[in-house]
Amino acid sequence: MTILAKHAGYRQAYDALLAHGVDPLNVRFDSVLSPTEGLWNGRRTILLGTNNYLGLTFDSDCIERAVEATRGQGTGTTGSRVANGTYDGHKRLEEALADFYGREHAMVFSTGYQANLGVLSTLVGRGDHLMLDADSHASIYDGSRLGMAEVIRFRHNNPDDLYKRLRRLEGVPGDRLIVVEGIYSMLGDTAPLKEIAAVKRETGAYLLVDEAHSLGVLGRTGRGLAEAAGVEADVDFIVGTFSKSLGSVGGFCVSDSPDFDLLRIVCRPYMFTASLPPGVMASTHEALKKLRAEPALRVNLMRNATRLYDGLTAMGFQTGPEPNPIVAVTMPDQTTAGVFWKMLLESGLYINLAVPPATPANASLLRTSISAAHTIQQIDTALDIFADVGRKLGFLQSDRRRAAGAL
Amino acid sequence: MRDDIAAIFEQVLGRPVAISDDTDIVEDLGMDSLGVMNFVMAIEDFYDLSIPLDRVAQIQTVADLIRAVEELKSGTAA
Ligand SMILES: Cc1ncc(COP(=O)(O)O)c(C=O)c1O
Numbered sequence: 001m002t003i004l005a006k007h008a009g010y011r012q013a014y015d016a017l018l019a020h021g022v023d024p025l026n027v028r029f030d031s032v033l034s035p036t037e038g039l040w041n042g043r044r045t046i047l048l049g050t051n052n053y054l055g056l057t058f059d060s061d062c063i064e065r066a067v068e069a070t071r072g073q074g075t076g077t078t079g080s081r082v083a084n085g086t087y088d089g090h091k092r093l094e095e096a097l098a099d100f101y102g103r104e105h106a107m108v109f110s111t112g113y114q115a116n117l118g119v120l121s122t123l124v125g126r127g128d129h130l131m132l133d134a135d136s137h138a139s140i141y142d143g144s145r146l147g148m149a150e151v152i153r154f155r156h157n158n159p160d161d162l163y164k165r166l167r168r169l170e171g172v173p174g175d176r177l178i179v180v181e182g183i184y185s186m187l188g189d190t191a192p193l194k195e196i197a198a199v200k201r202e203t204g205a206y207l208l209v210d211e212a213h214s215l216g217v218l219g220r221t222g223r224g225l226a227e228a229a230g231v232e233a234d235v236d237f238i239v240g241t242f243s244k245s246l247g248s249v250g251g252f253c254v255s256d257s258p259d260f261d262l263l264r265i266v267c268r269p270y271m272f273t274a275s276l277p278p279g280v281m282a283s284t285h286e287a288l289k290k291l292r293a294e295p296a297l298r299v300n301l302m303r304n305a306t307r308l309y310d311g312l313t314a315m316g317f318q319t320g321p322e323p324n325p326i327v328a329v330t331m332p333d334q335t336t337a338g339v340f341w342k343m344l345l346e347s348g349l350y351i352n353l354a355v356p357p358a359t360p361a362n363a364s365l366l367r368t369s370i371s372a373a374h375t376i377q378q379i380d381t382a383l384d385i386f387a388d389v390g391r392k393l394g395f396l397q398s399d400r401r402r403a404a405g406a407l
Numbered sequence: 408m409r410d411d412i413a414a415i416f417e418q419v420l421g422r423p424v425a426i427s428d429d430t431d432i433v434e435d436l437g438m439d440s441l442g443v444m445n446f447v448m449a450i451e452d453f454y455d456l457s458i459p460l461d462r463v464a465q466i467q468t469v470a471d472l473i474r475a476v477e478e479l480k481s482g483t484a485a
Pocket of ligand 1: 213
């Protein structure tokens with residue numbers, strides 16, 4: 001017995017995949033060539049699973065700003081903002097985020113994960129009630145465990161179930177905070193935010209939306225689902241990440257809450273970790289400018305996403321409920337998913353293998369994420385590879401040409 | 408109450424189950440985390456209450472579950 005033996009159950013599931021030659025945790029790229037291509041096993045491979053929605057990781061201006069800031073101010077801050085102070089880049093990035101969202105306040109965290117840990121554990125405390133969608137991201141669940149509030153889970157994307165649970169709390173003291181995501185990271189479905197906002201208004205709860213996968217993706221100006229659903233005024237807090245559409249690393253929270261800055265002296269995942277390095281802040285700031293200045297990125301992104309979604313759906317694959325830049329194909333079981341995933345990779349297509357317990361309804365998923373930087377040719381190649389592997393594994397019911405013709 | 412709970416188990420698991428106070432919900436009934444979540448939600452619907460996640464984590468046996476439901480129903484939960 002070792003100290004880690006208690007986790008042996010996870011090892012068994014992983015070993016079962018390894019037995020089929022499937023090792024999703026050890027995909028080693030020789031190099032990454034662009035937002036959409038990497039070199040794997042000496043072969044050019046299409047990257048269709050990297051959350052690089054706007055394809056800005058290789059943007060020459062973003063790189064230039066990062067290089068300048070690194071040369072000018074060094075590689076790291078070597079400590080938290082409480083201990084080592086705030087750099088000009090932190091302040092300017094926070095101002096840019098507040099301006100983008102039209103909010104009074106913005107606060108930057110070292111990752112999106114930490115933004116959720118910090119905000120969720122601090123906004124609500126003992127005697128308060130945290131209402132989580134059952135399919136929430138791990139960072140939301142972990143944030144709920146770091147704080148002292150009572151945590152109640154409601155059925156995924158079900159405003160009636162949420163309402164019922166808030167009604168049961170009638171007369172019970174304490175603040176209520178509802179937490180939902182803009183686009184859910186596994187199936188690419190959006191939250192029914194209009195209906196959730198109505199529940200919030202009727203029950204006097206606060207509302208937080210994690211726009212990790214919807215920043216730069218949804219909404220007329222790219223602010224996310226709250227903008228797309230026309231309910232920004234009802235959303236009290238928006239959390240997001242720099243690690244997807246902005247192509248770097250880091251997280252943030254924006255709000256109009258008048259005493260928002262209190263978070264800076266009580267929020268432990270903000271106070272007790274090193275702040276973002278100058279180069280990261282500089283590239284992120286530049287990427288935010290691009291996101292605002294180039295709406296065409298979102299048009300290309302949605303064109304690509306719809307093409308992939310429609311193509312896979314027409315082939316007879318079971319896809320999620322709506323076309324978004326996350327498109328997931330549900331597989332009958334984990335082994336099939338693993339083998340399918342491995343054959344895709346060996347055919348030049350990298351996507352994510354998503355298996356229980358990280359997935360909703362314990363599904364085994366082939367999860368793709370699409371970029372504005374993908375060419376139509378790359379999307380079509382991806383569809384061809386899916387069709388080819390699907391045929392070899394006996395999946396395909398209809399012809400891929402029909403899919404292309406429908407577009 | 409135990410009959411109601413047995414009926415909800417059957418509905419979630421899709422097979423008849425025999426339970427006693429000592430039945431371990433995960434070990435004896437072979438439920439995975441998803442099964443537990445669906446089961447908890449069905450219990451919540453039936454008794455018109457919400458079981459907070461920290462309470463769910465403390466429930467191991469049928470007796471634990473009955474105690475949690477009774478406490479939450481009467482509003483004496485810790
Ligand atoms: C919904 C959601 N929230 C938060 C995060 C965490 O973001 P980060 O990678 O910046 O820690 C992610 C992504 O991993 C996510 O999918």
